[in-house]
Amino acid sequence: MSSYVKDLVAEIKAKNPAEPEFHQAVQEVAESLSIVLERHPEYRTSKILERIVEPERVIMFRVPWVDEQGEVHINRGYRIQMNSAIGPYKGGLRFHPSVTLGILKFLAFEQVFKNSLTTLPMGGAKGGSDFDPKGKSDLKIMRFCQAFMNELFRHIGSDTDVPAGDIGVGGREIGYLFGQYKKLRNEFTGVLTGKGLNWGGSLIRPEATGYGATYFASEMLATKGKTLEGKTCLVSGSGNVAQYTVEKINQLGGKVVTLSDSNGYIYDEEGIDEKRLAFVMELKNLRRGRISEYTEKYKKAVYTPVDPKLDYNPLWNHKAECAFPSATQNEINGKDAQNLLNNGVYAVAEGANMPTTLDGVKLFLDSKILYGPGKAANAGGVATSGLEMSQNSMRLPWTREEVDNRLRYIMKSIHKTCVDVAERFGTPGNYVNGANIGGFLKVADAMMDQGIV
Secondary structure, three states: OOHHHHHHHHHHHHHOOOOHHHHHHHHHHHHHHHHHHHHOHHHHHOOHHHHHOOOOEEEEEEEEEEOOOOOEEEEEEEEEEEEOOOOOEEEEEEEOOOOOHHHHHHHHHHHHHHHHHOOOOOOEEEEEEOOOOOOOOHHHHHHHHHHHHHHHHHHOEOOOEEEEEOOOOOHHHHHHHHHHHHHHHOOOOOOOOOOOHHHOOOOOOOOHHHHHHHHHHHHHHHOOOOOOOOOEEEEOOOOHHHHHHHHHHHHOOOEEOEEEEOOEEEEOOOOOOHHHHHHHHHHHHHOOOOHHHHHHHOOOOEEEEOOOOOOOOHHHOOOOOEEEOOOOOOOEOHHHHHHHHHOOOOEEEOOOOOOEOHHHHHHHHHHOOEEEOHHHHOOHHHHHHHHHHHHHHHOOOOOHHHHHHHHHHHHHHHHHHHHHHHHHOOOOOOHHHHHHHHHHHHHHHHHHHHOOO
């Protein structure tokens, strides 16, 4: 790390105490950018990186709501509008008890680079609340979403900020949020993405992040003359991203043997085929059950509950060739990364945002495996959100095939950018540098053009 970057990271940590995830995200990007800042002193003179790490606007608000029993609840809502140099703010809303200002700042920061890589004109943002939708009735969730939108609506719009879903915010929540926005503003616009197909949504949007991560993995494997055909894959999570990662891996001839939720994980040596995946989708999307129920139906599968005493995740300690972390941030630590390498994994495509810790990333890079970081590998979700925005602007829906082809083309383009940029800056095969530098250059040049704002 250059002294300039070291000083910058130290300053970020001092100015933003108790935000370890944000510190981690900034450090990873800043380390990649050392070489760029050496070659382009104009970025240092204009303090581009210092401006990118500082959100343009942070909105924090109270969300009071009343449940069906008449009990009053108070949650906290956020929207971090990080950077709008290349387009309107764009990024998901997360409803989860773990949501804090620091978590959302890290996600918004990552989103700036991810959105830049998609080739679409979208800035970076993130938002959400510490509200937990798990186990709550539809009425409770509707009342919370309406109360949340009662404040958020002032700060968003189709040409200002277009939120989407994230953990805890699926089609149901987007519907309630959109309905309240429409009522408050008296307008029907493409202000949220992930909408229902009957009212402005896009085909392939639910599948996009999982499909995109799988397409990215296929592109990485192709550089070594390999495909997903016949490969054993480890997938974490069991939500939207994980489900459609499994679906696409199955379509491309691979075999997925793991899925998880916050309580534990299942290992099915026979593979989670189309029929078993349909059971998982029904379990998670309709019954909102726990992944442990999988073993009640498929007796040969093994369920392992979470053990907080362990300093590693046993899900990542199985023989495989490919891994798709698709649950949440920092789910792969240094020990997990070593276990993956020891068990023969040579391709990792991140479906979640920053699922690997800095020491895990270092191990992957030092071992020279195919490692696709989240801001590149999981950009398919926001890319298809961008395609939904385009369809809303034109008032025209595209066919499933057309959206899927555009998604595949975008993931191919992101992969090419990562490969070409990594090579141009002297680190061939390093997808982390390729993604960080490739995303940065477009935003930095736009900021240079627009002056000190």
